[in-house]
Amino acid sequence: MKKRNWMTLGIILTFLATAILAGCGSNDGGNGNGNGGTGGTNSGTNGGGNKDANGGANGEAASALGDIKSRGKLVVGVKFDTKLFGLKDPASGDVEGFDIDIAKALAKEILGDETKIELKEVTSKTRIPMLNNNDIDMIVATMTITEERKKEVDFSDVYFKAGQSLLVKKGSPIKSIDDIKKGTKVLAVKGSTSVDNIKEKAPDATVLEFDNYQDAFSALKAGQGDTLTTDNAILYGMAVQDPGYEVVGEPFTDEPYGIAIKKGSTDLLNSVNAGLKKLHDSGEYDKTYEKWIGKAPSGE
Amino acid sequence: MPDVSIFTDHFGIYMKGFGNTIWASVIALLGSFALGTIIAVFRISSVKPLRWIGTGYVEFVRNIPLLLVVFVFYYGLPSLGVTLSGFVCGTVGLMVYTASFVAEAIRAGIMSVPSGQSEAARASGLTYMQTMRHVVLPQAIRIVIPPLSNQFINLVKNSSVLSVFAGFDLMYYGDQVAGKTYATFDTYIFVAALYLVLTLPLSFAALKLERKLAKNG
């Protein structure tokens, strides 16, 4: 009798596991990643698989755009933690910002409908690996165009011009990059250009790197560092979030933002650039810019 | 095959992190052993409030994630006016967290010695401390060592949470190298290898010790 109990238990557990495994596969898009997307439906659970299947030696470059079209959904990697560019609002659950509006406009351009989009959270650290893994079709996430990165991904035309700057608590003795002395603790984000720039411009500083902007800003608020450095546009967003902090000094680098696409996907790149051009021509770009960046304490 | 040049080109960075991981582990190990022993003594104490403190500590700390413990130290303490670096918060958090498991292991070891033995020892004129030292602890240690060595291996692995708090450990510098080379897989393969250099010998030593103790027991 007892032995049979054990056997039954084993069988039930195995069944349960199989059932859950199966369930989890189809649930993934919905629970894990589909959040935030206005139309984040599950219809494309197999999208990744299809893409892999086509991504053979001949396929990748030619089929990227075709894949998106046959899937009927554009999967975009955006920030979830960056005010003004891509921020997830706990109240509504929506992700909002300049990057998001650009991404939606591109979905409209490519698929004819701005709701045919899925937004996936990326950080500066995870975005390139995610793109290369076909997790996302493109990165629209405050990403600076650099020569180094051009070796890894293809960039669209510049869609935003930022420059690196410093954020400090109001009343801080740090007024510009010249005030960063030996031992000054500068907070930055892993995998961002700001880290390399600050190490070059202020080699004496102690740089502390975090996984994302939220953590870095929380660390600044917690007094774990003297200043936070990244692109001024992102910093303005933080200053909007918490008026106790301000952006100081002139920008000390040029950070032209581009949309990153997997290397060699020429057709997709072309249609992104065409989409950006249309946005500029129609004046919609200016409207979007005004909507988000116009709010900043002192525009660009 | 992973690209070895990633490791050789960034050897200095890897080693910096490796060194700090060892440092954090050693400090947290000694600290958690000391703190864990105190908590264990509290837990079996005949003084009720001490027992409550000991039990409360163990039950609470081991039921919350390490990440949360360090988070409280790093982001929470400053709002009470205490600001400590990521390395310190990570190491202290690791110590506080591991101590709860160490305390449980030590308590279980001490409890495994039949109370008749210590009563007999006390009756034959030994003091409480002498009883502990000569009768209870030598036997308890045999029970305690296997779980304790497991906890310490866990501690080394868990030290990787320092990376989330800019704690300059192996994982943190691994992130830096990955950010520079964009070779995610290759970079972390070497990070993994360095962790194994620390944990595998520890595991084997623990296994050997365990077998030896089992034989002698």
Place this chain on the structure above:
Amino acid sequence: MDITGAFSYHNLIFVMKGFGITLWVAFVAIVLSFVLGSITGTLRYMRIPVLSRILGVLVELIRNLPLLLILFFTYFAMPDVGIKLGVMSSAIVGLAVFEAAMISEIVRSGLSSIPIGQIEAARSSGLTYAQTVWHIVLPQGLRRMVPPIVSQFISLLKDTSLAIVISLPELMHNSKIVIAQNFDYTLPILALVAVLYFAVNYALSLAAKRLENKWV
């Protein structure tokens, strides 16, 4: 500190959503790791040539690596070998594989603790080796394994928090978003998070104790 602000309706809903993801991921990973760990542990115990060896090496490798690293590998390295998973599946697979290695150790040593005499007796009474393991060794061994396995489940539930490095929107991740809104929310929100983890894990450990007392 701002307790009323921190515990506003929206914030609470958002944190609880994260808690839901934590529980779901932990539940699925627990079931998977238990099945996988039991099978691996039993196979290792049975000392099947080659197979048991290979499994032994795998288990040792996984057991001795930080989970943070394993999560990173499942998310970023698996696609290199053609397996592509979403954030949530990666988290589940990473957690399940890591904890399965732990559980397989528990199972193997639990089975090994059954006296050899019993096995010999069973064999001589005509049972095959597999039958002996299934009917004699497993039921007894399982009873000894319950306490360590449950603490492994508790570990797993806590370890889901590490999935923040791949941006899984679980409890810690969502709490951080709330904290980022206003620094005064930090301590109240962290306290709430601690209470949530504690409540589930403590309940689990109490259940384990009852089970243990009933059997032993």
